[in-house]
Amino acid sequence: MLANRMQYIVFYQGKAIxxxxxxxxxxxxxxSEKQGYAVVYGDKEQEQTxxxxxxDVKGFxxxxxxxxxxxxxxx
Numbered sequence: 001m002l003a004n005r006m007q008y009i010v011f012y013q014g015k016a017i018x019x020x021x022x023x024x025x026x027x028x029x030x031x032s033e034k035q036g037y038a039v040v041y042g043d044k045e046q047e048q049t050x051x052x053x054x055x056d057v058k059g060f061x062x063x064x065x066x067x068x069x070x071x072x073x074x075x
Contacts, residue, residue: 010037
């Protein structure tokens with residue numbers, strides 16, 4: 001069975017968003033504290049839930065699909 005997962009980019013400012021990302025059911029692949037973004041993997045069906053939970057966190061700027069994600073790869 002193939003997992004229906006997607007790579008997302010989260011832009012932020014401050015440290016509060018990093019603490020919230022660790023509590024969500026996301027796999028954090030990379031965090032750039034200097035440039036203020038994180039690369040995470042999560043279920044495609046849960047995208048709206050992730051956005052809703054992150055929008056109220058102080059320092060949150062953007063959550064969206066990564067342009068580097070390759071849909072042809074299956075894992």
